[in-house]
Amino acid sequence: MFTGIIEELGTVTAIEPAGDSARLAVRGPLVTSDAAHGDSISVNGVCLTVVDVTDGTFTADVMRETLDRSSLGALAPGDRVNLERAATLSTRLGGHLVQGHVDGVATIAERVPGDQWEAVRFALPPGLARYVVEKGSITVDGVSLTVTDVDDVTFGVGLIPTTLALTTLGHKRVGDPVNLEVDVVAKYVERLLGARA
Structure with missing residues (x-):
């Protein structure tokens, strides 16, 4: 769950096609400062699961359904993206309840x-x-x-x-x-x- 209050503008560093999916790498030093494998980060409104974090960059696997139903499939290295970490129970709800599920x-x-x-x-x-x-x-x-x-x-x-x-x-x-x-x-x-x- 997210709030829709963007924490950081990140940069796509790589997109690796993998059959019917892709692995996305995004540089975002703020959102990766406390991120670990399995955490959720919203990328342009899409909830993605962190696979790995290295030196301020995280990777996430993006399945075909997500590539087809969102604009993530059109991203290229160098593109800027909106980033937000998942909300916690102590987070202020400055925006509204956002699931990270693109309609x-x-x-x-x-x-x-x-x-x-x-x-x-x-x-x-x-x-x-x-x-x-x-x-x-x-x-x-x-x-x-x-x-x-x-x-x-x-x-x-x-x-x-x-x-x-x-x-x-x-x-x-x-x-x-x-x-x-x-x-x-x-x-x-x-x-x-x-x-x-």
């Missing part, structure tokens, strides 16, 4: 700069709009954000200077893919109501 890949549809912030619009993958509500929470590439508005095919967010400076969202361009995780509570409510009907 779909969106693309950036529009960026409109403000004086010190930026309005960003994302094209929603089919089937996810029903889980996105105005003033609700959504995770974009691992970043916990508040939805400013939504329609059937897009949603908007406002990025503050801190988010622009300390996450990959400050550097992405129109057309770039991003991982989305909708609020898990909405999915549970839908499932429970569907079972009653």
